[in-house]
Amino acid sequence: MTFNLSDFHFLRPTWLLLALIGLLLPLLWRRSQDLQRRLRSNIAPHLLPHLLLTPADPHYLRPVHLVSALLVLGALAAAGPTWEQDRPDFLENRAPLIIALDLSPSMDTADVPPTRLSAAKHMLQDLVQRRKGARTALIVYAGSAHLVLPPTDDPALLDSFIQALATDLISKPGKDVAAVIDQARRLLDAEHTPGTLLLISDGADVTQLPSLKKHLADSPLQVLVLAVGSQFDSVALKQLAAATDAPLGSLTLNDDDLDWIELHAQQHFQNADEQQRQLQWKDVGYWLCWPLLLLALFSVRRGWSLNWTAVLMLGFFLQPAPAQANALADAFLTPDQQGRWAFEHHHYPAAAALFSDPYWKGIAAYNAADYDLALTSFTQVNTAQAAFYRGNIHVRRFKFDDAIAAYQQALQQQPQFPEASANLALALALKKDTESASDNAPEVKPDEVKFDKAAGKGQSKAIQTEQASSDALWLQNLTTSPANFLRRKFSLQDQQP
Known part of the structure; x- marks a missing residue:
């Protein structure tokens, strides 16, 4: 740790006002102990020195002095002294990589065995495995651009959709790179972080080239x-x-x-991150906690009392709390803060019971698979995110009309909502599959019905199915294949104005 005096400053200088109060406390206490000042209005000043006996105080250290030191050191720690920029030794690449794969018919050329598209997909599978834990998004394009997956750190989910990619998924001819850039910029705006767009193609539409700089203007992409x-x-x-x-x-x-892609993505993120970190400084105030603890230990001495000073400080910082079963948590945390703690520790049923905010109660209940409570909670919230989760719950219950209406409401409130657009296309595809299966089901009546047990004599047994651990896993378990889903989704999106 190097100290540079010119860089020394406080991150939260307002807390230094508390240090000023701490410095004034000994002066105020000494003033309160001055008998001559208090008796000056009743006894002639020239007689006071002869009438008062003021023996020397053998104690140089009083409780008020320790309180003053505690306030000064505590204020300095809370003010956040710093003189060094926060530069971690290891910088993890948290920036998303947005992959855009060309699905135009030319990618079926076999000059790279077996085809250009197959070779690109094999490379992408290796890249996704190498980037395990980092966020990666997937876009495909030809004459139009379509989002396959928003940024995710799940390599298995990415791999399942990469395997399903084919040149017949997009019927519109061309190579619309401008639409890809617009899609990528919207994803980065949602991520609030710099990122890299990887275009994988065998050619380009040269008529678009003059306008591409305009699409990239003022972007960290x-x-x-x-x-x-x-x-x-x-x-x-x-x-x-x-x-x-x-x-x-x-x-x-x-x-x-793969090395070339990661090198450029990492370098771009580091450069952008360095610019963002120019105003981020390392808070070293926590080092003052050790002398604060030492002073607090020395403050516990027999015969010492703080009188009005301690009463004033305790009365200012502590508020009475009603006695409840969990009195300690209720004294310091609101129900939403307790629910947030339970949620972050993956105690979703407890979090759903603790939250008073309806949106967070719905999120916790949704993660706890309590869909009745989640639906009731999300109904109280008029936001795009709440409508999105209502749609997810309706799809899980095979209420596709209600799900479609919920996703459409989410997109009305937030037009740039990739997840809602993808799930709307999925709900439409599942509805069509269900209706088609119902229409084509043969009406075959059995010749004879036999029961192996008499009525009331059989045994019933509850069969439990494994709960999907995430929306991504649940999407994979649906009956429609990724290829059919993507084909219908892209077709619906191309039909939209």
Whole structure:
């Protein structure tokens, strides 16, 4: 730890007012102990020295002095003294990587065995496994761009959708990179962090190139272009890289392409993070807790009392709390704060019981699989997020019409809501599958019905099914395949104006 006097300052200087009070306390106490000052109005001043006997005080240290020291040190600690910027030794790449994969028909070319698209998908699976724990989003594009998954740190979920990608998922021809950039910018706005867009393609629409700088203006988005194939359109891709100020790489048979992607993504994040950290300083006030503890221990001495000073301090900081079963928690934490603690420790049923805020009560009940309580709580909240969760609950209960209405309400309140758009398409697809299965079900009557037990003689047994641990796992367990889901979702989105 290096000390630079020119950088020394306080992060919360308002707390220094408490130190001023602590410095004044001994003066106020000495003034209160001055008998001559109190008797001056009743006895002639020239007689006071001869009438008062003031023996010397053998105690130089009084409780008020320790209280003063506690207040001064506590104020200094709370004010946040600092002189060093907060630069951790290891900087984790928390920035999302947004992958945009070209699904135009040219990606089925077999100059890279078995095809360009298959080789790109294999590379993406390796990249996702390497980035395990980091947030990665997936976009596909041809003549239109579509979000497959918002940023997620679940490699299994990403892998299941990567495997389902094919060139027949998007019917609109072209290579709309401008729409990809717009999608990526919306994702970064939601993440509030710098990120990298990886464009994987074998060519580009050169008519779009002049407008791409406008789409990237004032954005923390870095673009990387990765060429796929041995005979790709090198001229168009070089022009695309120049138009987006992007490095241009190519797909390799070893891990060089993965190293290239991670190196540029990491460097971009570090540079952007350094700029954000210019105003972030390391708070070293916690070091003063040790002398504060030492002073507090020395304050416990036989025969010492603080009189009005202690009463005043305790009366100012402590408020009476009603006696309840959990009196200690209720004295210091509100019900919502207690619910938040339980939620962060994954005690979802307890959190749902503690929360008074209806939105957070609904979130906790939803995670606890108490969907009746969650639905009741979300009904009290008129926000896009609450409508989104109501839609999820209705889909779980196969009430697709109610789910569609809830997702549409969420999108009306928040048009840029990728998760609601994806789940709306899923609800529409599931509704169509259900109606189709119902219409095509054959009406076959049994020739004869036999029972192996007489009525009332059989045994019933409850069969428990495993609860999906997350919405992502639940989506994977649905009856429609990822490819069919994506095809219908993209078709519906292309039909929208």
